[in-house]
Amino acid sequence: MRSDVPERGFPDAEFARRTALAQERMVTEGFAGLLLMTEPDVRYFTGFHTLFWQSPTRPWFLFIPASGKPIAVIPEIGAALMRRTWLDDIRTWSAPCPKDDGIGLLTDLLAPCARAGAKIGIMKGHETSLRMPLGDWERLMSCLHGLHIADATRLVQGLRMIKSEAELVKLRYICAIGSATFARVPEIVAEGMPLEEVFRAFRREALAQGADDAPYLVGAAEADGYADVISPPSRRPLRAGDILMLDTGCTWDGYFCDFDRNWAIGHAVDKARRAHDTLWRATEAGIAAAIPGNTCQDLFRAMSDVIAKMDPSGGDIGRMGHGLGMQLTEQPSLAVFDETELQEGMVLTLEPSLSYGAGLMMVHEENIVVRAGGAELLTRRAPQELTVI
Amino acid sequence: MRSDVPERGFPDAEFARRTALAQERMVTEGFAGLLLMTEPDVRYFTGFHTLFWQSPTRPWFLFIPASGKPIAVIPEIGAALMRRTWLDDIRTWSAPCPKDDGIGLLTDLLAPCARAGAKIGIMKGHETSLRMPLGDWERLMSCLHGLHIADATRLVQGLRMIKSEAELVKLRYICAIGSATFARVPEIVAEGMPLEEVFRAFRREALAQGADDAPYLVGAAEADGYADVISPPSRRPLRAGDILMLDTGCTWDGYFCDFDRNWAIGHAVDKARRAHDTLWRATEAGIAAAIPGNTCQDLFRAMSDVIAKMDPSGGDIGRMGHGLGMQLTEQPSLAVFDETELQEGMVLTLEPSLSYGAGLMMVHEENIVVRAGGAELLTRRAPQELTVI
Numbered sequence: 061m062r063s064d065v066p067e068r069g070f071p072d073a074e075f076a077r078r079t080a081l082a083q084e085r086m087v088t089e090g091f092a093g094l095l096l097m098t099e100p101d102v103r104y105f106t107g108f109h110t111l112f113w114q115s116p117t118r119p120w121f122l123f124i125p126a127s128g129k130p131i132a133v134i135p136e137i138g139a140a141l142m143r144r145t146w147l148d149d150i151r152t153w154s155a156p157c158p159k160d161d162g163i164g165l166l167t168d169l170l171a172p173c174a175r176a177g178a179k180i181g182i183m184k185g186h187e188t189s190l191r192m193p194l195g196d197w198e199r200l201m202s203c204l205h206g207l208h209i210a211d212a213t214r215l216v217q218g219l220r221m222i223k224s225e226a227e228l229v230k231l232r233y234i235c236a237i238g239s240a241t242f243a244r245v246p247e248i249v250a251e252g253m254p255l256e257e258v259f260r261a262f263r264r265e266a267l268a269q270g271a272d273d274a275p276y277l278v279g280a281a282e283a284d285g286y287a288d289v290i291s292p293p294s295r296r297p298l299r300a301g302d303i304l305m306l307d308t309g310c311t312w313d314g315y316f317c318d319f320d321r322n323w324a325i326g327h328a329v330d331k332a333r334r335a336h337d338t339l340w341r342a343t344e345a346g347i348a349a350a351i352p353g354n355t356c357q358d359l360f361r362a363m364s365d366v367i368a369k370m371d372p373s374g375g376d377i378g379r380m381g382h383g384l385g386m387q388l389t390e391q392p393s394l395a396v397f398d399e400t401e402l403q404e405g406m407v408l409t410l411e412p413s414l415s416y417g418a419g420l421m422m423v424h425e426e427n428i429v430v431r432a433g434g435a436e437l438l439t440r441r442a443p444q445e446l447t448v449i
Numbered sequence: 450m451r452s453d454v455p456e457r458g459f460p461d462a463e464f465a466r467r468t469a470l471a472q473e474r475m476v477t478e479g480f481a482g483l484l485l486m487t488e489p490d491v492r493y494f495t496g497f498h499t500l501f502w503q504s505p506t507r508p509w510f511l512f513i514p515a516s517g518k519p520i521a522v523i524p525e526i527g528a529a530l531m532r533r534t535w536l537d538d539i540r541t542w543s544a545p546c547p548k549d550d551g552i553g554l555l556t557d558l559l560a561p562c563a564r565a566g567a568k569i570g571i572m573k574g575h576e577t578s579l580r581m582p583l584g585d586w587e588r589l590m591s592c593l594h595g596l597h598i599a600d601a602t603r604l605v606q607g608l609r610m611i612k613s614e615a616e617l618v619k620l621r622y623i624c625a626i627g628s629a630t631f632a633r634v635p636e637i638v639a640e641g642m643p644l645e646e647v648f649r650a651f652r653r654e655a656l657a658q659g660a661d662d663a664p665y666l667v668g669a670a671e672a673d674g675y676a677d678v679i680s681p682p683s684r685r686p687l688r689a690g691d692i693l694m695l696d697t698g699c700t701w702d703g704y705f706c707d708f709d710r711n712w713a714i715g716h717a718v719d720k721a722r723r724a725h726d727t728l729w730r731a732t733e734a735g736i737a738a739a740i741p742g743n744t745c746q747d748l749f750r751a752m753s754d755v756i757a758k759m760d761p762s763g764g765d766i767g768r769m770g771h772g773l774g775m776q777l778t779e780q781p782s783l784a785v786f787d788e789t790e791l792q793e794g795m796v797l798t799l800e801p802s803l804s805y806g807a808g809l810m811m812v813h814e815e816n817i818v819v820r821a822g823g824a825e826l827l828t829r830r831a832p833q834e835l836t837v838i
Contacts, residue, residue: 068684110679110681111665111667116576117778135767138679141680154767157786159786185584186547186550187545187582188582188583189505189578190583193575193577194571195573195600197583260657260659263656264653268653273652275662276500277662289526290499290501290526290530291529378524378525378543378546388503388504393506
């Protein structure tokens with residue numbers, strides 16, 4: 061266990077500040093309220109933090125009015141925990157209740173907005189989903205004639221993209237835990253160990269290093285390189301000549317790291333060594349380009365220019381990194397289509413990848429925060445040369 | 450590590466059988482196809498298994514036609530893995546692509562159904578969510594005039610509720626791992642250990658026992674009992690007189706256990722002992738009532754009748770158990786509102802709870818499968834008497 065464990069949670073002032081910022085933007089964009097329903101969105105404005113969201117049974121709602129504190133409309137089972145947050149107005153029902161899973165309470169809450177013909181924002185844009193039954197959503201809308209629903213994705217994601225110093229403490233800590241875990245890999249894995257056991261050993265090590273959990277772990281190990289980066293592990297034992305890749309999202313106090321490392325077992329073919337060196341240099345270019353004022357597109361191009369020298373085709377992954385925070389992947393995207401301007405406090409993954417023939421690919425990833433003077437690395441930088449175990 | 454590790458995955462015949470059963474019901478209910486988009490629904494019909502779903506960025510779609518194999522419409526990054534399943538028709542796009550995240554491909558696929566005015570089923574009922582942007586859903590619908598969308602929740606959940614013998618092997622295995630992990634708790638926790646460390650030790654032990662992961666872990670430890678069962682752990686050390694409860698959803702090959710255990714640290718007040726005994730007997734009544742032909746409501750009543758003798762008010766949790774499988778919580782619900790008839794192969798949690806004054810509550814949980822001759826316990830039965838550590 062580490063001795064530098066930060067405090068959990070946030071002071072109430074953090075949530076008040078986030079809410080005030082949202083309300084400022086709501087005025088500009090003409091929203092009379094925001095209706096939120098996903099775990100990170102609800103937690104962002106309240107601090108309500110529980111793994112209970114893993115049960116898909118119950119919907120949870122948070123309404124942010126034009127002024128004043130957010131209002132929670134949640135299952136009774138969450139009332140005690142929500143009362144420990146900064147909220148005052150907590151409305152509950154005994155869920156699950158198929159006949160009325162919060163729709164009556166929401167109708168009461170939103171009826172004045174509907175009568176006024178007001179505009180309410182919900183998350184319905186890119187990278188969102190509707191965390192309630194679509195049938196219930198349709199029923200709610202049929203009860204609220206006159207209500208104008210508009211997309212608030214840019215507003216909320218725009219706020220969430222910029223991390224506060226208090227959030228950065230958590231992100232820096234979980235990235236340090238991830239780095240310490242990766243550093244131990246040469247000691248905890250060896251030739252002959254089934255990949256499935258490598259995964260289990262990695263997760264145990266991440267917990268020992270102080271992670272709350274290691275919910276996301278993908279990887280691969282095949283001769284000379286790997287072809288697929290999203291598969292669960294096989295029982296195939298590690299063999300000399302394999303390239304092993306592990307990509308993890310570990311969590312601490314509800315914040316994720318998301319990065320990977322590559323190793324050669326015993327020895328590596330020259331192409332794999334060159335791929336690693338190229339990706340390392342692409343990441344260097346990305347780090348150098350991660351300055352306020354540049355765009356996500358600029359960052360993508362800085363990395364892809366380096367990769368193009370080894371792999372003219374490029375991958376078909378669609379992007380080379382993304383936002384990081386309460387979710388494993390958040391907006392923005394480091395992609396040609398994303399012209400979001402980089403701002404201080406944005407936490408990003410730099411995730412260049414390339415193909416080097418015979419269906420083989422390599423991915424490389426670091427986590428950074430954009431600062432006025434340039435990028436601050438949150439992860440312990442991978443060595444330029446592919447490490448041999 | 451255990452020596453009795455089952456095979457991972459399923460033979461193709463399992464998916465062909467599930468699809469054929471769905472298609473039989475689709476004929477009866479007049480569905481020309483089903484459009485699915487959540488991890489368990491897609492995996493149920495394909496075997497496509499990856500943690501990549503943890504990234505909320507990309508939508509994934511599966512279409513089940515009236516006859517023939519399902520058709521996947523997925524991000525290119527999943528193509529290699531999906532090609533290893535039994536599917537033949539895999540359509541991909543380079544995601545994320547905010548301008549068209551699969552909507553063009555879906556429009557092409559569904560246009561013939563729209564022209565024919567056919568009925569397509571989606572999951573829009575109780576306990577579901579729409580795992581794609583609502584804005585994209587609205588856009589898709591506006592491209593498919595004439596298409597009739599109806600709720601297929603009962604159809605799909607009705608199939609998924611009844612586990613095959615191949616599924617039961619996985620559920621039995623992860624419940625055995627969970628039981629072995631709980632059995633080790635008196636050895637791995639002790640007075641003075643912060644609850645946060647108890648959680649970390651439990652997760653490490655679950656992995657050591659062979660779990661792929663322990664994604665769900667909630668619990669509490671307070672003097673004489675606990676008041677809340679969904680909070681993350683504090684750093685408060687275990688003290689003599691505490692009642693400690695841990696409730697876990699561990700996974701193996703994509704299947705969950707979901708049960709809990711209670712312990713007294715050093716000693717326990719009489720009320721806590723009586724609560725444990727009452728819940729144990731309520732669970733016995735639940736086990737006895739879990740026979741084909743009884744309903745979920747019957748099972749709820751069998752348990753609540755025992756609880757009423759100690760706690761006339763009952764809790765406000767809304768149910769005393771639920772289905773279990775690829776999700777931590779699935780349909781049906783052991784609740785007054787659920788008249789689903791119990792059938793052979795249903796895997797259920799029995800989860801009675803009660804309050805015993807001063808805001809204190811206790812929960813108790815076992816996992817069973819309904820068999821022709823009565824319930825088969827998947828978990829190692831908790832002792833009737835509260836265990837003292």
